[in-house]
Amino acid sequence: MAAFDAIRPYSDAEVAAVLQRLLADPAFQDILARYRFPRLAKPLGWLLRPILAFYLRRELAGVDTVAALQSKIEPYVDRSIVRGTDGVTFSGTEHLRPGEPHLLIANHRDIVMDPAYVNYAMYHAGLATPRIAIGDNLLQKPFVSDLMRLNKSFTVHRSLSGRREKLAAFQLLSAYINHSIRSDGESVWIAQAEGRAKDGDDRTDSAILKMFHMSRKDEPFAEVIRSLRLTPVSISYEYDPCDLAKARELQIRASTGSYDKAPGEDDLSIAQGITGYKGRVHVHFGAAIEQGFEDARQLAALLDQQIIGGYRLFPVHYLAYAQWQARDTTLAVPEAASLFSASELRNAEQYWQQRMAACPAEQRPYLILQYARPIQNQYRIRAGLPL
Incomplete structure (x- = not known):
């Protein structure tokens, strides 16, 4: 294994020492404080960091x-x-x-x-x-x-x-x-x-x-x-x-x-x-x-x-595909309404509209592309066509 020391994961024999080093790292303590207490981390980070480190040391005691x-x-x-x-x-x-x-x-x-x-x-x-x-x-x-x-x-x-x-x-x-x-x-x-x-x-x-x-x-x-x-x-x-x-x-x-x-x-x-x-x-x-x-x-x-x-294709993928100007019109892609319940589709439409509204107009074709492409790729495979 020595040949792989530069890239390999830590072994069991190294776990305890690495945990001690990690819990003493101020940068790691800061991340913990910001994740656990996002509103308090900045004004009270000096207090939260050592408390969180102490708690984790106790929780991880004996882990080797x-x-x-x-x-x-x-x-x-x-x-x-x-x-x-x-x-x-x-x-x-x-x-x-x-x-x-x-x-x-x-x-x-x-x-x-x-x-x-x-x-x-x-x-x-x-x-x-x-x-x-x-x-x-x-x-x-x-x-x-x-x-x-x-x-x-x-x-x-x-x-x-x-x-x-x-x-x-x-x-x-x-x-x-x-x-x-x-x-x-x-x-x-x-x-x-x-x-x-x-x-x-x-x-x-x-x-x-x-x-x-x-x-x-x-x-x-x-x-x-x-x-x-x-x-x-x-x-x-x-x-x-x-x-x-x-x-x-x-x-x-x-x-x-x-x-x-x-x-x-x-x-x-x-x-x-x-x-x-x-x-x-x-x-x-x-x-x-x-x-x-x-x-x-x-x-x-x-x-x-x-x-x-x-x-797995979700309603949003079909909604995006219907809007995609570059879609393959020869593919037999069904309408979302024929695959999903009315309530499921309604929730997807509401969320998709929110995402589109949050995206600048010049970037929307690329948002649509992300969700539409998996539809075209999968239906081409189903039809026995090359990707």
């Missing part, structure tokens, strides 16, 4: 393994996960055989909540939670890195610029993922592409699939993938708390050709994704892909079909 930590914080995490939703459901967990690790590859809409909901589904299905791939651009603060690595996260180095450094990083990542599944017996979660699908178009990057094979080049690609039990996961949000910010970014990119993130923008996206309203959330696990491909390109197309096909 990752599993024990997850069990201890699970009720709090569950409350946080469910607080911003109208319910979290999941399906397909029968495809995940207990005791057998899987390489879970999912669509990517939210920085933190995507793997959080996958963890939630697996934990409540009585399955071991996976190790989580997370970009180093999100681990700039030491306490954030500590928190994520305590929760079975490992680092994907995305900020490297040199070709040789990138190649070495991919090689190490490939070796670690293979080691995690084949030697440690631990499942792994990774997004199907770098960065969130801000336009609602969930597509698998074949470069990620090639990366899985890099550390086992002497073996056939298909055999390597089969040995990893590559399993598609579809994460569906009724509403995206970051949809207005995504619409703004898409509009700026379209009009100027580029978009530069402001300092702290990722932090704001993370906070909004965690606390913002999401309506209903559904996580679907497909069956492990074992055949039907010979190379990364074919596998990417197969994953796209499975992930998009497993995506």
